[in-house]
Structure formats: structure tokens, C-alpha cells
Amino acid sequence: DAKTTQPTSMDCAEGRAANLPCNHSTISGNEYVYWYRQIHSQGPQYIIHGLKNNETNEMASLIITEDRKSSTLILPHATLRDTAVYYCIVLGVGGSNYKLTFGKGTLLTVNP
């Protein structure tokens, strides 16, 4: 699976959009971009994933560049409860081994 690079930490004001970047320059054509977040002492929470097209769900939007070498997770109106570590993960399709490789992620702190 391709490696990802994320900033160590970011701050965001409550009510504003939080834009979390992720670089995955070695991504292959059949690899998905996944985003998870983890709030202290809880299991990782699935947020969103995509292959080529931009995706949106009730939690967030995922913007993938045309060359697929980077992506941005957008939380449109951040709240204090969105403070968490956010993980960007690249995952291949098919095969017999389906595992998520977590890096260090980005600590997003939403400030009042």
C-alpha cells in the first residue's frame, strides 16, 4: 500500500471549515483513499473513502486531485467534538490481505 504524509497537527476555529491535507504520491490506480479519526480512548471512526471522484457524506467531503497524488478531507463546520487524530490511509482493492496501515495522523484541535 502507498505511503501517506500528513501534517502533525492543525488548529481550526469552531464553526469554520477544517481542511486536512494528505499526500499519497505513490498511489496506484486501484487504491482507495480512506479517512478515519480517533478520539481519545475510542476506536477509530470511519469517515469517508474514495477512488477517483470527490465524495461527500453526512460527516465530510473528500476532494481527490486529478492526478490522485493528494487529497483533502473537509469538515464543513467544525465543532469541539471534531477534535481528534485524523488518519489518511491508502488501501488496495482485492487481494487476500485487507489491512489498514495507520501512520501518525494529524491531530486536529478545534478551538472555541
Place this chain on the structure above:
Amino acid sequence: DAGVTQSPTHLIKTRGQHVTLRCSPISGHKSVSWYQQVLGQGPQFIFQYYEKEERGRGNFPDRFSARQFPNYSSELNVNALLLGDSALYLCASSWAAGGDSPLHFGNGTRLTVT
């Protein structure tokens, strides 16, 4: 709908003992994976099971084993516990074993080895 449930939530064991952790996947999910998360680090892959067969194994010693039952629930077993096995053990389920099937995690079992 119930999410992934794990039991127990907390456990204290002594070095050398054996432990069994349990996981019930989301209804309809046929794949279960186990992860270990040591304090301050991201989760590390241990096992994946799909339709009761082992599909993948991470870089963990043979002291770690798992199985999946006909109802798709799963157990993780760890023998001869070491202090370094102290961690949050996470179970995740998905409806399939492929890349377009998100994993959904439980809140884990906190294991402390003394």
C-alpha cells in the same frame, strides 16, 4: 443498529497468563479484523478473517491467534503474556474483504499486563 461490540472493555492480567478477547461484528458483516494499539501509536494490524478463514496476518508472534465462528463473531487469544502486550485491542468488521468495504471499529479492550 448495533455497532461492533467487544468484551471485556478492560482487563488486567499477569505476565505468563493467557487472555481471550471477544468481538461481535455488525450484523451482516462477514469479515473481522484485529488491531493492536500501543499508547501513543496508531493501530497495528494483527489478523483478518473472512468467512471463517484467515485472510491475513500481521507481524506478530505465534503467541497471538484468532478464530472466527459460524456466526461471524471472533476471538483473539494471546498466550504467555508479556508486559509489552499491554495495549488497546481493537476489533473491526466489514461486509467484505476488499478495498471498497470500510472497516468499522469497536471501542476496544484495554489490556494491562502486570
